[in-house]
Amino acid sequence: DSGVTQTPKHLITATGQRVTLRCSPRSGDLSVYWYQQSLDQGLQFLIQYYNGEERAKGNILERFSAQQFPDLHSELNLSSLELGDSALYFCASSADASTISYEQYFGPGTRLTVT
Amino acid sequence: QQQVKQSPQSLIVQKGGIPIINCAYENTAFDYFPWYQQFPGKGPALLIAIRPDVSEKKEGRFTISFNKSAKQFSLHIMDSQPGDSATYFCAARGGYGGSQGNLIFGKGTKLSVKP
Numbered sequence: 001d002s003g004v005t006q007t008p009k010h011l012i013t014a015t016g017q018r019v020t021l022r023c024s025p026r027s028g029d030l031s032v033y034w035y036q037q038s039l040d041q042g043l044q045f046l047i048q049y050y051n052g053e054e055r056a057k058g059n060i061l062e063r064f065s066a067q068q069f070p071d072l073h074s075e076l077n078l079s080s081l082e083l084g085d086s087a088l089y090f091c092a093s094s095a096d097a098s099t100i101s102y103e104q105y106f107g108p109g110t111r112l113t114v115t
Numbered sequence: 116q117q118q119v120k121q122s123p124q125s126l127i128v129q130k131g132g133i134p135i136i137n138c139a140y141e142n143t144a145f146d147y148f149p150w151y152q153q154f155p156g157k158g159p160a161l162l163i164a165i166r167p168d169v170s171e172k173k174e175g176r177f178t179i180s181f182n183k184s185a186k187q188f189s190l191h192i193m194d195s196q197p198g199d200s201a202t203y204f205c206a207a208r209g210g211y212g213g214s215q216g217n218l219i220f221g222k223g224t225k226l227s228v229k230p
Contacts, residue, residue, distance in 0.1 A: 002158065033217060043159070043204065043220040056209075056217055090158055094216065102147040102208055104218060106158035 003027065004093050004107035012113045018079040021110045025072055025093030031055070032074040033094070033104060034066055038087040049074055081114045088112075117142060119207050121221025128195055129229050136190045136224045138205035143186070147208035149218070150179065150190050152201045159204060163190070195228045202226070 003026035013019055025032050034046040036059075045058035049068035060066075063081075068074040078085060088111050092104040120139045128134045138148075149164035165172045165179045165188065172179045176193040192199055202225050206218040 002160065004158075031216060035218075042222045043206075043218075045217040045219070048216055050216075058217055092218075102216075103149070103161055103164065104216075105161060106151070108158045 002105040002107060004091060004105055006089075006091050006107040006110050008110060009108065010111050010113075012115065013081060014115055015081055015083060017081050017114075018077065019081065019112065021076040021078070021089050021091075021112075023074045023076070023091030023093075023107060025074070025091075026105055029093035029095050029105075030072065031094045032068055032072070033092040034060075034074070034076050035090045035092065035106075036087050037090060037109070043090075046076070078112070083114050086112055086114045117219055119205060119219050119221045121205050121224060123224060124222070125225045125227070127227045127229065130196060132195050132228070134192050134195055134199075134226055134228070136203055136205070136226075137187065138189065138221050139185075139187045140207050141186065142207070145207035145209070145219075148179070148181065148188050149206050149208075150177070151204045151206065151220075153204065153223075154201050162203075192226075195226075197228050197230050200226055200228050 005024045007022045030051045033048045037043045046060040047066050048056040052068050066076045088109045090109045092106045094104045150162045151159035152162045153159045163174045163177045178191040181188045202223045204223045205221040
């Protein structure tokens with residue numbers, strides 16, 4: 001158990017809908033990263049937050065957004081869903097976005113199915 | 116330059132064998148190279164990691180060999196067991212600019228250890 005929790009575990013929704021995925025980092029970790037895992041694209045970095053502020057953006061679609069709250073949990077919002085958004089979404093956390101600690105620990109993921 | 120190339124795509128070994136998984140990168144700004152193990156339906160689990168100033172690191176049955184001049188690194192699993200059957204991902208940390216903390220993943224190697 002990595003200490004990172006994600007809810008829900010599974011999500012089935014229709015095209016055009018909006019969903020919210022939730023992540024709680026390990027106790028004490030300030031950084032949260034979101035990754036998407038699909039069969040064709042592999043594991044792709046979406047976005048990083050550090051202590052409530054956006055730190056880096058990767059291959060995140062404009063239809064997707066995220067935020068990190070004062071208690072450090074994070075939410076990934078996916079809107080106007082398309083069939084191609086079906087994937088596993090992972091959250092990872094690390095202690096610090098600086099050069100001190102590099103280890104990222106992944107949660108169990110949310111499997112999103114868009115029908 | 117942002118890619119991490121991983122090979123082979125799949126690997127079958129007998130119990131007790133030493134599977135070797137290879138990764139190559141181009142970006143010399145990468146500053147941290149972890150390996151993750153993923154079982155079906157689970158999140159990636161951090162296995163072992165190395166920084167570019169070290170040529171080898173061992174943790175239990177897992178060894179990373181790192182060749183900075185060739186920009187290559189590999190994972191060796193000593194005395195492999197059926198329980199090691201999983202998908203293994205190499206990764207590299209951005210190390211520069213706005214994407215400093217995120218990981219760039221290889222496509223993964225599906226390892227099967229036969230009893």
